[in-house]
Amino acid sequence: MKKKVAVLFGGQSTEHEVSRVSATSVLRNIDLRKYEVYPIGITKDGVWIEYKGNYDNIENGAWEKDEFYKVPEGQKILFNKEVDVVLPILHGLYGEDGTIQGLCKLLQIPCGGPGVLSSALCMDKVYTKYVLENFGIKQADYVVVEKFIFEKDKEEIINRIENKLGYDVFIKPSNSGSSVGISKAHNREELIKGLEEALKFDRKVLVEEAINAREVEVAVLGNDEPIAAVPGEIIPANEFYDFEAKYTNAESKLLIPAGIDELALESIKSEAIKIYRILDCAGMARVDFLLDKVTGEFYLNEINTLPGFTKISMYPKMWQASGKKYSDLIDDLIELAIERNNN
Ligand SMILES: Nc1ncnc2c1ncn2[C@@H]1O[C@H](COP(=O)(O)OP(=O)(O)O)[C@@H](O)[C@H]1O
Ligand SMILES: [Mg+2]
Structure with missing residues (x-):
């Protein structure tokens, strides 16, 4: 009997679009002699929809407006245990971070890739x-900057970074992907700008010596x-x-x-x-x-x-x-x- 596989795509992260492209590749290449496939899209707002239309529409994003092929409440496929395996082809937060993995674990459905702890870590x-x-x-030498401390005492943090790492440095939201929110600072002005930018994405930011x-x-x-x-x-x-x-x-x-x-x-x-x-x-x-x-x-x-x-x-x-x-x-x-x- 064919195994039933849910392929999750989209998702609520900054990498929603990237995920659609990855998932389309999986959908086009998965062996249909072995698997029955359920493509399930997650919108940026977190709405789950099974999509039965053309894969091109997943790739280019048109699926969300394609009312004819959309089946609402895609999460039911998981909750009703209609599938044997979930492949979360989702990048970034709410997909790569242990959350989907936790959902699958609760529902006792095998999930592709690392589990809860490893994904979150x-x-x-x-x-x-x-x-x-x-x-x-x-690993590259680093300083961790927390948002509330940065807001309290910018000067102290900037000095600490400069003393420990010098320039150039990389500034990254702790939870990030696809380089979103990441910048390279060559001086103090860029460092402050980079920190402010990265802190829009996460309350914890990593500053690293540039290698x-x-x-x-x-x-x-x-x-x-x-x-x-x-x-x-x-x-x-x-x-x-x-x-x-x-x-x-x-x-x-x-x-x-x-x-x-x-x-x-x-x-x-x-x-x-x-x-x-x-x-x-x-x-x-x-x-x-x-x-x-x-x-x-x-x-x-x-x-x-x-x-x-x-x-x-x-x-x-x-x-x-x-x-x-x-x-x-x-x-x-x-x-x-x-x-x-x-x-
Ligand atoms: N410490 C570093 N020294 C030199 N280059 C770095 C450093 N950290 C990041 N980079 C550059 O920034 C890119 C993105 O950083 P990375 O940590 O891989 O974040 P993401 O999760 O967004 O891919 C890397 O591919 C590399 O080009
Ligand atoms: Mg990277």
Whole structure:
């Protein structure tokens, strides 16, 4: 019998649009001989709607106005346990952060990707640091800025950042994705502006020393015994890999394998698997590193538990380069979700 799979797309985060593109790729490539598919959209306002129309409309956003093919109360499909597995192809908050994972756990439906704890932890850049520094994982030096403290004593915080990190620094909302709210500051004026901007997205902001780095990413897949694909490298078109460089600037390049020697490729793979295990990941995650151009050292940058998942995104492409087809990757995610749920 075919397994019933809900593919969730859209969602309430700043990455709603990106999610629609990832999910469309999944919908177009999932093996229909094996699965019966339920595409369920979540609007930016958090309304769940099953969508039975053309996948093009999911990709371009027209689905929300397509009254004919919309079935309201899409959440009922989960609550009535009509499906065997949920694939949350949602990026960012309310999707990648443990909330959907918690809902599935309550309903006892296997869910693709990492579980509640791991998703929440990896979504939060500050807590990722707090955990990983106990395991000696190298990360960029940092200062955490909380909104209420910043509002009370700007001067003290600015001084602390300047004394500890100097310039340049990166400023990031602790919960962010797709580079939304992230900026690079070269001086005090930019630092203040960057903090104010990042604090619009989160009450906790991470300020990090800027590493003069190449960006190397590792795709990890599995539950208890995860494996890593051949690492890839991002060559951003802009000063850093900002939103524009990620999604609109065709000059940004992906290089697979990453342009580093064989030994470095192997050691970064095992480092990625170690981090994946520490953070209790399951199913899949993309572990992103900054490779210092001068010293050659690797710094962990972040872990994405629902990485960009279009056919041409880094995660699936790294697997493709390692001999795993996109549709087989979807099979693996489903199987891994079921396997973990049974344990
Ligand atoms: N400490 C850092 N040093 C150098 N570049 C950085 C640093 N932190 C972030 N960046 C740049 O900013 C981009 C986005 O930051 P990242 O932490 O990956 O956030 P997001 O979750 O939005 O992808 C990275 O891909 C990289 O280009
Ligand atoms: Mg990133």
